[in-house]
Structure formats: structure tokens, C-alpha cells
Amino acid sequence: MPRGAEVQSAFWRDPALPFVESRQACHSRACYKPHSHPTFSIGAVDQGQSLFTGAGRGQARLEPGTLVFVPARRMHACNPEPGTAWSYQMLHLDAVWLQALRRESGQSTGDDEPVRISRDRSTYQHLCQLNQVLFSSAPTVEKEAALIEFVGDFDADTHPPLVHSVLPALPDGALKTVLQCLQDEAHNSLSLGELAELASMGRYQLIRAFRAATGFTPHAYQLNQRVNLARGWLSEGAPVAEIAYRLGFADQSHFQRVFKAHTGVTPGHYRS
Numbered sequence: 001m002p003r004g005a006e007v008q009s010a011f012w013r014d015p016a017l018p019f020v021e022s023r024q025a026c027h028s029r030a031c032y033k034p035h036s037h038p039t040f041s042i043g044a045v046d047q048g049q050s051l052f053t054g055a056g057r058g059q060a061r062l063e064p065g066t067l068v069f070v071p072a073r074r075m076h077a078c079n080p081e082p083g084t085a086w087s088y089q090m091l092h093l094d095a096v097w098l099q100a101l102r103r104e105s106g107q108s109t110g111d112d113e114p115v116r117i118s119r120d121r122s123t124y125q126h127l128c129q130l131n132q133v134l135f136s137s138a139p140t141v142e143k144e145a146a147l148i149e150f151v152g153d154f155d156a157d158t159h160p161p162l163v164h165s166v167l168p169a170l171p172d173g174a175l176k177t178v179l180q181c182l183q184d185e186a187h188n189s190l191s192l193g194e195l196a197e198l199a200s201m202g203r204y205q206l207i208r209a210f211r212a213a214t215g216f217t218p219h220a221y222q223l224n225q226r227v228n229l230a231r232g233w234l235s236e237g238a239p240v241a242e243i244a245y246r247l248g249f250a251d252q253s254h255f256q257r258v259f260k261a262h263t264g265v266t267p268g269h270y271r272s
Contacts, residue, residue: 009265012131013235016140019094020147021235022131026087030264031079034215035224039092041070043078044127048086053077054115054162067118067127069159071095074115075215089131098151105152114161123159126150174199175213178206182218186225187248192218227262230255234271243267 072095080086244255
């Protein structure tokens with residue numbers, strides 16, 4: 001990763017390996033709203049100090065060489081300490097692909113795994129080596145082999161879980177109905193009253209129950225869902241204005257502000 005003073009952020013994607021995306025950022029001061037991904041995320045701090053907030057209580061300080069492993073759909077945020085910049089790497093793995101690979105290796109595939117933090121230097125170096133391969137001109141088969149080797153070598157039991165980082169399973173019934181509605185109707189701005197009526201709850205009870213089950217308020221969950229949909233369409237090359245319209249944003253500027261607040265970059269930068 002470049003080490004100059006200029007802020008730099010680069011994404012790597014390959015249509016031949018649609019189950020993985022990687023990102024490298026240098027000297028960034030961008031801050032993220034709490035968010036979640038449909039992917040399993042692995043972050044590493046290269047320079048500076050970062051504060052990680054998981055779905056549980058409190059924050060964890062991440063120093064250079066520290067990695068954090070965040071399961072899919074887990075609310076989190078990772079930001080530089082106030083007034084400072086940091087450099088980091090981020091790897092996103094398709095959750096279904098990862099589960100299948102873990103089954104091949106006889107590893108655990110549970111949906112209730114916690115966030116884990118690794119301060120093991122060799123694990124950090126292994127991730128750096130993987131990203132060097134992914135961002136290089138190496139053949140696709142070599143990149144896939146490096147990725148599979150990294151996942152296979154990671155022994156979760158040797159890295160402590162972040163306390164209170166496991167979200168409770170979403171119960172059957174009303175909340176699942178609301179969650180499905182927010183996913184299916186991501187482009188529509190549903191009022192809290194409409195969602196509460198769907199769940200047969202009061203608005204206050206719905207907010208409390210939904211936050212306990214997902215880490216989000218219903219509105220924040222819907223915005224997060226829109227951003228995740230946008231990431232997929234942008235990676236396919238869809239125009240920014242078209243995505244903003246499809247997702248029901250007031251205008252392109254509103255979409256750009258929300259997207260950057262969740263990802264740290266503009267939609268145009270992410271697409272390119």
C-alpha cells in the first residue's frame with residue numbers, strides 16, 4: 001500500500017472471483033456511520049489508531065497490526081481516533097461462499113459467531129501478502145488459491161471474541177415480517193407508524209425490539225440496506241443517477257451523502 005501523505009483509497013474486484021472484494025486506504029480521516037454488510041468482513045489497521053464499535057457495548061482500540069473479523073449482518077463501525085488519520089485494509093467475503101469453504105475444511109459454520117480481534121503479527125502479515133496478490137497482475141487461479149489458503153489457515157478459536165458481540169437470533173413472527181418488508185421495500189420510505197402496525201406493536205416497542213435484534217432502528221436498517229444494494233449495482237457499472245432513483249432517494253446528492261457516510265467514499269469512486 002502506498003505510504004505517501006496523500007489520501008488514497010483503492011478497491012479490487014474481479015468478475016471471475018465474485019465472492020471477494022478488497023480495499024486499501026491510506027491516511028484516511030473518513031468516519032463511518034454504524035453499518036452492516038451481507039458479507040463476512042475482515043479489517044486490518046496498517047497505521048494509526050482506530051476505535052472499533054461492534055454490536056455489543058463499548059469500543060475496542062485497534063493498533064497497527066490488529067485485525068478484526070466481523071460476521072455478516074453484524075452492525076459495527078471502525079473510525080480513526082478524533083483528529084487523526086489511519087491506514088487500513090478491508091476484505092469482504094461472500095457469506096455463502098465462506099460457509100461452503102468452511103464446510104470443506106471441517107470448520108464451524110454457525111450464524112451466531114462473535115466478532116473476533118486478532119493481534120497476531122503473522123495473521124496480519126498473511127493478510128498483507130494476500131492483498132499484494134489480489135491487487136497484482138497474478139493469474140486468477142493464483143489469487144483464488146491465496147484467498148482459500150488465508151481462510152483455511154485462520155483458526156478462530158485462537159483469537160478472543162469481542163464481549164457482547166453476538167446479536168440474538170431474530171425471533172419468528174412480527175419482527176421477521178418487518179425485517180423482510182424493509183428488505184423488499186428498500187426503495188420505499190416506510191413510516192414508523194406503518195411498520196409498527198405491521199408488527200402489531202407500538203412505535204416505541206418496535207424501535208426497542210428491532211434495535212435489540214439487529215442493532216439498528218428500522219430507518220437506519222433500511223438506509224443500510226439501500227447502501228448494500230447500491231454497492232452491488234455500482235460494482236456492475238450501473239449509473240449513479242439511476243441507482244439513486246431506483247432506491248427512492250430524493251435526489252442524487254442525497255444518495256451520495258448517505259453512501260459516503262456508510263462507506264467513506266463517493267458512489268463514483270466506489271464504482272471506478
